[in-house]
Amino acid sequence: AREIRRTEERRIDPETGSAVPSVEEYVEAIAQVALSRPQAAMLTALAVASDDGLPDMLIAHAAGYKSQASANRAFAAAGLLLANYLSVELATNAETSALDGTVLLGFRGTRPAGDVPGNWILHPELREAVRSVDGRGKMYHAK
Numbered sequence: 001a002r003e004i005r006r007t008e009e010r011r012i013d014p015e016t017g018s019a020v021p022s023v024e025e026y027v028e029a030i031a032q033v034a035l036s037r038p039q040a041a042m043l044t045a046l047a048v049a050s051d052d053g054l055p056d057m058l059i060a061h062a063a064g065y066k067s068q069a070s071a072n073r074a075f076a077a078a079g080l081l082l083a084n085y086l087s088v089e090l091a092t093n094a095e096t097s098a099l100d101g102t103v104l105l106g107f108r109g110t111r112p113a114g115d116v117p118g119n120w121i122l123h124p125e126l127r128e129a130v131r132s133v134d135g136r137g138k139m140y141h142a143k
Contacts, residue, residue, distance in 0.1 A: 051121070106126065
């Protein structure tokens, strides 16, 4: 019954077309899944960023990655971990996301120019959850 209620109460994000869990669901999932230190660092950086989010390069740097591609894969993997725990079906037609898993975390902002992708912006619910969990020092579980 709890699962059905939670599923029905999720909002649909207009940017991605995917269901967005509540703050409470994100907090529970973050406490239960095994996020790596780099994944936690990326989520924390995005949670404390301005409403405009962060570009890929800064997210990669926050996590200690030299490669944006590696950081993007780790970011998407964090989304898949949370989605799996929360039993969220991810939208497959989201234009704003190239990697599965990212739609549960957030969306891309407006492209600044040409081929440069927009900044990553966390869903407000996830931003609040990360701020809450990170403040208690329980953001990641070492693998």
